[in-house]
Amino acid sequence: MRGLDLLRRYPLSVLFAAVGSLLLLFTVVVLFNMVFRQVVLRPEGLLEAVRDPTVIRSIGLTMYASLMATLIAVSLGTPLAYLLARHRFPGKSLAEALVDVPVVIPHSVAGIALYALFMRHGAVGRAFSRLGVVFEDSLWGVVVAMLFVSAPFYINAAREGFRGVDPRLERVARSLGAGQWTTFYRVTLPLSLRSLISGAVMSWARGISEFGAIIFLAYYPMVAPTLIYYRFTIHGLTGSQPVAVLLILLCLAIFLALRLYTRPRRGR
Template sequence: MTHLDAAPPRTFLSPFRLKRHVMPGFSLTLGTSLLFVCLIILLPLSGLFWQMSQLGLADYWRIISSERTLASFRVTISAAAFATLFNAVFGLLLAYVLVRYKFPGKRLLDALVDLPFALPTAVAGIALVALYDKNGWMGTLLSAVGLKVAYTWWGIVLAMMFTSVPFGVRTVQPVLESLKPDAEEAARTLGARDWQVFRHIVFPQVWPSFITGASLAFARSLGEFGAVIFIAGNMPFKTEIASLLIMIRLEEYDYPAASAIAGTILLIALFVLVAANIAQSRATRHLHKGSS
């Protein structure tokens, strides 16, 4: 046997060393991520929950079960739910149009979707008041048919829709762009109509992202303040949102009450996000099983 036939020496390497990563090692990236989460997210939240811990269970229940607080919860949650439902459907349709069709002004429309992210919410609220007030352009037209938006529950919904609409579009749009048209073309070849193709082929693919966008829009609407207070009218028991009531309690130096209301809104948003995350994971697993 020559030296050419000799077997090369074996090297025993850990399987973790065989993987190459663009980012630095796992310990460094995990430590940096945890540090960021602790400083930016957990530290402020811990301060809020520490303030809530100063309250007894009876005091906490007395605060959140008061008539004014419950009224602000009803106004906030109902308006956020309606705005989320509208933005989820409208965002899906707008994302579909931006991805599947070419038309003049498409780039401009695509850029306008992100405008609520860049525009200060207080400026958006002032603009909505100027537009939908009884002396405004849209307000005058609506008043002629007996409709009023400014300083009503509908004004709150409108402000929430404006600030949360990008979530409904941007979460679905990348998924639509990644879909291959093979299955859709095959379905049309077999005689399926456009609505059937969208319902049975397109929508199941975007369903997990649809859930994510709706949950993010709902959480964003729950905490909205600047765009709402100018158009809501801020009437207790009618158009007063929870964020405004928190601000009122802070101005009264009633920090425990403000913390209790803020913590409740936070827990509601957290519950919705966790539930949406679970639903998204199940939908994704079901989608993968169906494709395999």
């Protein structure tokens, strides 16, 4: 179909495609500009970052901490998401609003709130410090801050995944003799797995990108976003950009691999 025919038949869709592309272009240009400048124009800076143990340690720490935060979000968020998707109960609207609160509040505010609670003299921090777990300037502090900001991404995706499973499938399973556990394990979970994985990936990616909430509670050990900020304040773009590009490339590679792994398969 020629362009003019397309415009005549679907004027609204063509307009929407043009307008929507602007936003996509904005994202692509911002990232591509930085990656292109670094990879093509200054590859030596990128290689230096790859060889820098501080950078590698920082990126590794970021991914590891975010993975831990995601595992906690999955463990605690899956039951919550299922309840929100399947049942009506008093206070459900409030619970749904609470899930989204970390998304809407400024992350510096989240950081201060977390610091007040988890610092050594905070209500939770003091209790845990007796057990030998310290949040201030520690890996646990990073995990807690990441969990706070990233959990909503998993819970919302999981809730929508569970909602997408027809509750009558669960009823049929029950009528066939499966208890609630078996039904969840053999019907609900496999059918919503793609949403759960997708939510976990989003949650993990969100954790990796967190900076605002982390620096209040755990400036050290330095996660990648903190290191990038630190190097930017000391060395400007030259010092921070290679780390940023390396982080982007690594995240993109993992993100794409997971997307490929969880894509729909034919015949089902």
